[in-house]
Amino acid sequence: MIPRSLLARTFLLLALLVLLTTAAWLSLFRFIDAEPRARESAQLAASAVNLIRASLFAAAPEKRLGLFAEFASREGIRLLPAEPEDRVEAMPDSRFHRLLERELSSRLGEHTRVAASVDGEPGFWISFRLDENDDDEEYWLVLPRERAARNFTMHWLSWGLLAIALALAVAWLIASRISRPLKAMARSVEAVGRGQTPAPLPEDGAEELRRLAGAFNTMASDLERHEKDRSEVLAGISHDLRTPLTRLRLEAELSVADEGARQAVVADIEQMEAVISQFMDYARTESGEDRAPVDLAALLDGIVEHQAYVGRALPAEIGALPEISLRPKAIRRALTNLIDNAWKYGGSDVRLKAAAVDGEIRIEISDRGPGIPAAETERLKRPFARLETARSNAGGTGLGLAIVERIARLHDGRLDLLANPGGGLIACLSLPIRR
Structure with missing residues (x-):
């Protein structure tokens, strides 16, 4: 459930901070806003009660019913006589309504009742008496x-959502500038x-990122220089x-009279030349060859024909392969090394197989x-690494697989050494x- 990328983690932390801060701010504002709103609502309701009470006092008793109708038609205010059998539903038990009832009681008297509905009819019901000492005329x-509700939720929630959206956009901008x-x-x-x-990486942005990019560029250029010098x-x-x-070869051919000794010297010289050739192959693995579209099936057919020409029958199973961008000389060098290793250490049953599988070409x-x-x-993929059992064979340098590994990495590929079912090795x- 935890995101893995730095961008997602940074954005998630900033988003949580924004949401928690906004929620805390809204809760605090709602708490602080309750008392002044309750006081304002109570003042308006008390003013309406006092005005109506004064109007009823001033009107003759026989005209009070007409006055009730006038209030209802013009002001939307209804006046009803309070009865002992009235079914009264109290206001919700919230801090705002408790403050509202307390303010009304302090302004209109302790006998004032506030209800959410009477006899099942909802509204903002406030009881009052024409005469404070007369319990009958209520x-x-x-x-x-x-008028007894807070218009807080939708009004401030919309502003809160807008603030959250803007804060999340800024958080995404900050996180992306860090992760990019x-x-x-x-x-x-x-x-x-x-x-x-x-x-080279651009050396801009924050000071830490500039220093990191500069250090990496220096390291990369040093590695490139050292690699060129070594090669x-x-x-x-x-x-x-x-x-x-x-x-030495010419001297051996002309000066050594004994045929066996001459052949031994020549064989030693050929072995030294083979070692030098592998050193040169290792040195030029990454030298200047550009990628080019290559018909890999034709390249493999050419390798099979060359093996047959030198007396090595190489059974091949080459499927339909797409044309891809490669360094053809490097790939030929890698495959030749693998085939030479197979002939040298694997006996006579050497086979080649190539197919396109899961978005890649696999050559076995x-x-x-x-x-x-x-x-x-x-x-064994590292330079000069050899098996204990192979060290007695002086014909190898331990660079063959290292060359193939470097060429594979140069093409964003890989070299796998697998056990062959029934015995042996599959390289x-x-x-x-990539077209």
Whole structure:
């Protein structure tokens, strides 16, 4: 039930503050407003009673009935004689009505009665006597019921709702101004996590947000510079090593007379060249290749044909794949690494399968080798990480899966290492479908 985003949480807290403050303000105002309104209503009712009482005193007894009719027709005020058998319903038990009755009693006398209805007829009923000492001659003055009610609820509720609406709009503006730069920073952090270089964040807004954006921009630029320096150093070293390796190969071919020794030296040199090639692949994983629309099915067919050309029959099951935006050289490099690993460690039964599933393309390279323990899958995606059982094999550097992982993140995808039913490993490269 608790919202997860900062925008929703901040807005909810501000909205609760506004609602509670408005409710407290309305309650306090209603409490304070009750007494002056009760005094005003009592004063008007008492004035009407006193005027009518004076008019009745001044009129002759035989003309009082006509005076009653005149009050009813012109002023909407009715006068009725009070009877002992009258069924009287008291006013509601509220602070306002208690204050109203107290004010009327103080102005008209302790004998004054106030009723909400008499004999089942609603209204604002006030009793009075023509003579304070005469209990027999008592009358009911019937005023419109609205005069004994507070016109507070609808009037002030409308103003309260307007104030709440304006306050909530301002609260949403405040919350959005706080969360907007944080959302932009979260997207930039995700881009850094995928190995990309995000655009610099705008350094504006509150001082804390400006400092945070500036620190992030500095960190991102430093990471980009360090990554370029590392890649250039690694590529430079790998490139410089190839020239002496070529001379060593030539020296071995010409100078070593023993065939077995010559082949051993050449094999060692080829292994060193393969290691250097992986270093260079790792260094140029994120270098300058732009995305382009790629027919992935045709790219996979080309990889299968190349594997057949080098003597590796690769059974493939390639479904209908949409054209998506990729870095084709990087994807080819990643898939070639997975296939090479499968041939190296998984035996001869290597298969390729590709299909579009749930908004992404999944490319699976399966083998029947010893597989990888589930607890080791994430560690093996890091550079130079290898299984204990593979360390005796000098042909690997521990960079193959790290290269694939970086290429997957570069395409907003992922690499999953799964157990193959019946034994072996399934390396699944998942790429989101983005036209």
